[in-house]
Amino acid sequence: MEEEDNIEGELLLVQAELHDIQGQIKELLDRQEQLSERESQLKSMLEVSKASRDTIHNEPSVAPKDWSGSFSWDSRADDIRFNVFGISSYRPNQREIINAIMSGRDVLVIMAAGGGKSLCYQLPAVLHDGITLVVSPLLSLIQDQVMGLAALGIPAYMLASITTKEVEKFVYKVLDKGEGELKILYVTPEKISKSKRFMSKLEKCHHAGRLSLIAIDEAHCCSQWGHDFRPDYKNLGILKVQFPNVPMIALTATATSKVQIDLIEMLHIPRCVKFVSTINRPNLFYKVFDKSPVGKVVIDDIANFISESYPNNESGIVYCFSRKECEQVAKELCERDILADYYHADMDVIAREKVHMRWSKSKLQVIVGTVAFGMGINKPDVRFVIHHSLSKSMETYYQESGRAGRDGLPSECVLYYRPGDVPRQSSMVFYENCGLQNLYDIVQYCQSKRSCRRGAFFRHFGEVAQDCNGMCDNCTSNIELKDIDATHHTKIIVSLLHDMQLNDQRATLLQLVDKFKAKWKESGCSNESVDLKKEGIEQLVVQLILNRVLVCVHCKYFHVNSYVYLW
Numbered sequence: 001m002e003e004e005d006n007i008e009g010e011l012l013l014v015q016a017e018l019h020d021i022q023g024q025i026k027e028l029l030d031r032q033e034q035l036s037e038r039e040s041q042l043k044s045m046l047e048v049s050k051a052s053r054d055t056i057h058n059e060p061s062v063a064p065k066d067w068s069g070s071f072s073w074d075s076r077a078d079d080i081r082f083n084v085f086g087i088s089s090y091r092p093n094q095r096e097i098i099n100a101i102m103s104g105r106d107v108l109v110i111m112a113a114g115g116g117k118s119l120c121y122q123l124p125a126v127l128h129d130g131i132t133l134v135v136s137p138l139l140s141l142i143q144d145q146v147m148g149l150a151a152l153g154i155p156a157y158m159l160a161s162i163t164t165k166e167v168e169k170f171v172y173k174v175l176d177k178g179e180g181e182l183k184i185l186y187v188t189p190e191k192i193s194k195s196k197r198f199m200s201k202l203e204k205c206h207h208a209g210r211l212s213l214i215a216i217d218e219a220h221c222c223s224q225w226g227h228d229f230r231p232d233y234k235n236l237g238i239l240k241v242q243f244p245n246v247p248m249i250a251l252t253a254t255a256t257s258k259v260q261i262d263l264i265e266m267l268h269i270p271r272c273v274k275f276v277s278t279i280n281r282p283n284l285f286y287k288v289f290d291k292s293p294v295g296k297v298v299i300d301d302i303a304n305f306i307s308e309s310y311p312n313n314e315s316g317i318v319y320c321f322s323r324k325e326c327e328q329v330a331k332e333l334c335e336r337d338i339l340a341d342y343y344h345a346d347m348d349v350i351a352r353e354k355v356h357m358r359w360s361k362s363k364l365q366v367i368v369g370t371v372a373f374g375m376g377i378n379k380p381d382v383r384f385v386i387h388h389s390l391s392k393s394m395e396t397y398y399q400e401s402g403r404a405g406r407d408g409l410p411s412e413c414v415l416y417y418r419p420g421d422v423p424r425q426s427s428m429v430f431y432e433n434c435g436l437q438n439l440y441d442i443v444q445y446c447q448s449k450r451s452c453r454r455g456a457f458f459r460h461f462g463e464v465a466q467d468c469n470g471m472c473d474n475c476t477s478n479i480e481l482k483d484i485d486a487t488h489h490t491k492i493i494v495s496l497l498h499d500m501q502l503n504d505q506r507a508t509l510l511q512l513v514d515k516f517k518a519k520w521k522e523s524g525c526s527n528e529s530v531d532l533k534k535e536g537i538e539q540l541v542v543q544l545i546l547n548r549v550l551v552c553v554h555c556k557y558f559h560v561n562s563y564v565y566l567w
């Protein structure tokens with residue numbers, strides 16, 4: 001009896017101590033997360049500070065110009081924008097970029113996917129008298145662009161392996177003698193580094209004063225610090241050396257300060273005007289799910305997620321780690337009635353193109369790809385990007401997940417994470433520049449249960465943080481729940497959507513929230529003085545829209561007419 005008492009006494013002590021230790025571990029884990037977050041914040045601050053010191057060093061001693069002022073070409077540019085490109089107004093930075101190029105400056109443009117980078121060089125190309133040379137890394141991208149420009153009536157051609165002899169002859173004649181209509185010429189970087197004939201024709205064109213602009217698309221490929229280094233991009237510096245007075249525009253969707261410094265140096269454009277737009281994609285909802293250790297369960301989870309959230313064949317991408325996994329996941333999704341097929345670098349070009357085409361035309365709901373399914377995806381209405389396992393870096397994840405929602409409509413980026421996937425990636429990135437550090441950053445992103453996911457991107461790209469508006473799992477779960485009578489808010493949203501013109505139907509979530517705020521003020525509601533943000537009402541509006549209370553059940557666009565039936 002006494003012995004039992006002793007044991008029970010000790011058991012209680014042990015349990016109490018264990019409880020204490022659990023508490024301490026939790027505190028330590030929280031502190032570890034806070035410190036890691038601060039660590040990456042400080043690192044990116046240091047990088048930004050170094051970058052701005054270098055930039056100041058290289059900048060000419062003239063005062064910065066106001067690129068949004070008036071210029072002599074304004075009315076011609078407006079005319080071309082509207083009548084040739086059919087675009088009613090500029091998006092942020094487009095006009096300023098065009099003005100800087102037209103003023104003869106070299107320009108570096110960093111603008112998020114779908115931001116409208118192409119117009120920034122295509123409009124000056126039409127505005128100028130001569131020829132614009134565009135270097136772009138992928139044939140499929142080039143083909144899309146040339147076809148799009150031809151449809152607008154702009155004479156654009158490409159010189160690549162698939163160009164017919166006839167077209168090649170025509171292009172060389174234009175370069176050589178200025179005979180024939182050619183405004184925009186697309187080439188791959190290999191053409192610059194490997195074709196002496198092409199370079200000598202270009203030299204002649206320049207000599208005759210007919211080379212007006214050089215554009216380098218996907219310019220991050222120049223830097224080996226970037227996520228998609230292409231050796232042939234390294235040789236593009238020759239263009240500025242050979243044609244120093246021809247303005248150059250380098251464009252990319254992402255470049256950390258380190259990559260920016262690198263590509264400015266490689267392209268020899270130290271005095272370029274930099275236009276850095278936000279990397280924020282407010283319409284993307286970021287979430288991380290725990291990944292089961294059992295492969296079949298993971299596929300069940302993914303299949304359930306797709307069929308429950310996207311029952312109407314909305315397009316999506318599932319990224320996998322390896323080619324084998326890619327084929328397996330596609331097969332198993334098909335077995336669960338999801339229309340899916342795979343895409344990886346081991347397939348021949350025709351087979352890959354066929355899968356891509358079926359998906360682009362929405363004949364296939366899901367493409368299951370490796371990293372090979374990358375640049376050149378122009379589908380605007382991708383509603384979800386799922387990562388079956390983690391990417392190798394924040395930059396890669398930003399790029400891959402960023403293929404969702406290029407049309408500005410709400411879309412989801414889901415990452416299935418389990419610690420067991422980390423060693424597979426670490427063995428792949430071990431020999432890359434900063435490979436392990438990059439991997440740790442994305443692991444930290446996955447493991448975080450507290451910090452805003454969006455905040456992690458801002459820190460990574462050295463940008464000042466912006467509101468997440470409850471558009472990530474951590475921010476949503478951190479929201480303190482309270483009962484709110486939403487009748488008044490929903491009435492405003494309904495009337496708002498009613499009032500919207502046809503053109504506004506593809507308004508982005510944030511535009512809608514802004515309009516809501518204005519209406520809320522106008523509505524003279526008794527709660528007028530309520531601070532929308534503080535009271536969580538802004539979040540509520542976002543949630544009302546996202547949870548499809550107000551979104552068309554069929555296509556999830558903010559259609560004015562179809563959702564009305566829900567009310």
Ligand SMILES: Nc1ncnc2c1ncn2[C@@H]1O[C@H](COP(=O)(O)OP(=O)(O)OP(=O)(O)O)[C@@H](O)[C@H]1O
Nearest residue numbers: 087089090091111112113114115116117118119253
């Ligand atoms: N000012 C504008 N107003 C409306 N639509 C625009 C405007 N500028 C560009 N667009 C359209 O936005 C879409 C995306 O543009 P674009 O392909 O140039 O984006 P991007 O920045 O190159 O994106 P990515 O990096 O994903 O290729 C295109 O359909 C384009 O016609």
